[in-house]
Amino acid sequence: MLKKYIWQYSAWPSLQWDEQTLASLITQCRKKQHFLLGAVSVLGFDLRLQAQGIILEKEVVETSAIEGEQLDPEGVRSSVANKLGLATAGSRPADRKTDATVEVLLDAAKHFNTPLSQERLKGWHAALFPDGYSGFHRIVTGDWRQQEMEIVSGPEGRQQVHYKAPPPEAVSEEISSFLHWLNNQTSSPSAMDGLIRAGLAHYRFVAIHPFDDGNGRIARALTDMALAQDENSAIRFYSLSNRIMQDRDAYYGVLERCSNGSGDVTPWLEWFLQSFQLAVISSQKLINRVLVKAGFWQEFAGTELNSRQKKVVNTLLDAGKGNFEGYLAARKYRSLAKTTKATASRDLENLIKKGIIKRLEGGGRSSKYDLTWERFEPGHVMEER
Numbered sequence: 001m002l003k004k005y006i007w008q009y010s011a012w013p014s015l016q017w018d019e020q021t022l023a024s025l026i027t028q029c030r031k032k033q034h035f036l037l038g039a040v041s042v043l044g045f046d047l048r049l050q051a052q053g054i055i056l057e058k059e060v061v062e063t064s065a066i067e068g069e070q071l072d073p074e075g076v077r078s079s080v081a082n083k084l085g086l087a088t089a090g091s092r093p094a095d096r097k098t099d100a101t102v103e104v105l106l107d108a109a110k111h112f113n114t115p116l117s118q119e120r121l122k123g124w125h126a127a128l129f130p131d132g133y134s135g136f137h138r139i140v141t142g143d144w145r146q147q148e149m150e151i152v153s154g155p156e157g158r159q160q161v162h163y164k165a166p167p168p169e170a171v172s173e174e175i176s177s178f179l180h181w182l183n184n185q186t187s188s189p190s191a192m193d194g195l196i197r198a199g200l201a202h203y204r205f206v207a208i209h210p211f212d213d214g215n216g217r218i219a220r221a222l223t224d225m226a227l228a229q230d231e232n233s234a235i236r237f238y239s240l241s242n243r244i245m246q247d248r249d250a251y252y253g254v255l256e257r258c259s260n261g262s263g264d265v266t267p268w269l270e271w272f273l274q275s276f277q278l279a280v281i282s283s284q285k286l287i288n289r290v291l292v293k294a295g296f297w298q299e300f301a302g303t304e305l306n307s308r309q310k311k312v313v314n315t316l317l318d319a320g321k322g323n324f325e326g327y328l329a330a331r332k333y334r335s336l337a338k339t340t341k342a343t344a345s346r347d348l349e350n351l352i353k354k355g356i357i358k359r360l361e362g363g364g365r366s367s368k369y370d371l372t373w374e375r376f377e378p379g380h381v382m383e384e385r
Contacts, residue, residue, distance in 0.1 A: 006207060007166050009262050013177055013204060017266045022196070025273040029195055032280040033231075040237050040287065048235070051290045053086050055239050055283060060101050063220050063241035066248055067213075071098050100127040101217070108221040109236050112228035115183040118175055121210075124221060128214045139212035144171040149209045151256075162256045165209035174208045182226070194230025199272035201226045203265055206255060220244075238283035243275045251275075285320075292377055293317045299376035303354050308337035309347055313356065316371050327360060327368040 006012060040048060057073070057080050064071045072092060079094035079102045080086065094102070104124045114120075126142030133139065140146055149165040166174055181204075185197050192200075202223040209215045220241050228234055244251045254271045258264070296317055305313065312333055316324050326332070334344040348369060351357040355375065360368045 003161075003164075003260065004262075005164055006259050006261060006263060007174070011263050013174075013181070014263065015200060015203070015265045016263050017196070017269050018264075021266055022269055022273065025270065025277075026193055026195060029273050029277050029280070032277050036237060036280050036284055036287075037231065037233075039284075043287075043291075047290055047294055049084060049086065050294075051237060051287045052235050053080050053084050054286055054290065055237055056080050056084070056102070056105065058242045058286075059105055059224075059236070059239040060098070062239065062245040063105070063217050064101060066220075066241060066245050066251075067216050071101070076102070096130045097128070100130060103127060104218075104221050105224060108225040109228045110234045112225050112234060116179055116222060116225065118172075118179065121175070121218065121222075124218055125211050125214055128217060134213040141212075144168065144175070144210050145212045147212070149212075151209075162252075163259045165207070171208065171210045175210055178204050178208060182222075194226070195273060195276060196269060198223050198226035198230060199269045200265070202272065203255070203258065203268050207259055237287070238276075238279045240275060240279050242282065243279040247275065289318065289320050292321070292373075295376040296371075300354070300356060303356070305351075305356075306347070308339055308343070309351060309356075312336050312347075313351075313371070321371075321373050321377075324370075327370055328357070329366050329368050331366070 040051065043051070057076050060076050060080065061071055061073055072095075074092040075094040075098045078092065079099045082094075083102055083106060104127055107124070122142045122144075129139060129141045132141050146168050148167060150161050151163040151165075152159040152161050154160045182201055185192055202219050205219040205222060206215060211218070223240065224236055227240075228236065250271065254268050258268045293314075296313070312328070315336055316328065330341065330344050330348060333339075333348060334341060337344065337347070339347070348357070352359060352369075355372055357369045358372050360370055
């Protein structure tokens with residue numbers, strides 16, 4: 001018996017899900033979401049911008065990594081800093097593809113109230129592949145695919161087909177139907193829940209798979225757009241791609257399971273809502289680091305540090321309390337600051353004298369150091385009650 005895919009059933013593109021199964025998850029997600037957005041709303045403009053930059057960096061790096069493409073984190077940081085007007089640029093400039101990925105994600109969120117069109121989707125796709133290649137293969141860019149699309153795994157000759165997308169001649173009509181649904185759905189109280197709508201938008205786009213490559217990245221961008229519409233905010237303060245990357249096998253597994261079914265996408269929506277919740281929790285931790293970093297520079301605003309010291313201190317702050325592997329030692333300082341043993345020793349002693357770091361007990365033959373966190377950690381951090 002031939003395998004039948006979801007778009008081959010007569011009910012497509014109508015999808016079904018068990019509202020009772022999802023109800024408690026939606027409630028939990030809304031509680032986490034409202035807490036995060038409420039906490040962020042009381043931050044000053046500069047801190048909110050810093051938080052937005054950190055989240056966007058993660059989203060850009062991870063949405064590409066999910067598809068096996070590794071972007072240079074320093075280039076990503078430079079691109080994000082340039083687009084948001086941040087002072088903390090990376091050590092290397094961004095390449096065209098990195099800049100384009102940042103621009104696509106920003107466009108999706110910033111212009112969330114602009115109806116999504118075929119032309120805009122094609123523009124995103126063309127931007128993601130500026131040279132017309134995916135790896136070593138030339139692809140159709142800025143237009144729908146012209147070939148059959150199968151999702152496969154395994155060695156050549158023994159490949160397993162996980163999913164077959166609609167034929168190329170059906171793509172334009174499929175996308176028209178999808179966009180009509182997306183642009184005419186609202187997240188008002190009387191309509192579909194906004195989180196469900198975002199999850200369905202992601203799923204339907206991936207099921208159509210309209211491009212030769214980049215479908216996952218564009219699906220995650222339009223999911224960000226749907227979430228921005230739900231929150232009525234152009235600024236994203238959590239990264240779904242970062243969460244998906246941490247559970248990539250489950251992500252592909254649940255998509256495959258639903259795409260080989262007759263239209264029940266409850267398992268996908270369960271996974272999506274669980275991932276959303278975990279993404280928000282992770283974001284709370286990241287924003288706490290922003291608050292701690294701001295507290296440090298406020299505490300030591302009048303303290304003069306050289307460029308090497310600033311770099312190492314920022315590395316410790318970015319890692320977070322207790323998260324810098326193995327603590328700081330003279331050898332690690334030399335490596336991070338790219339300096340000599342004698343200079344590293346002077347810098348460390350100077351930081352101790354200024355009360356910025358402290359020598360830890362039990363360091364053995366090699367002294368270990370850590371920041372004096374107790375001096376600058378804020379009196380409160382984002383903790384849900």
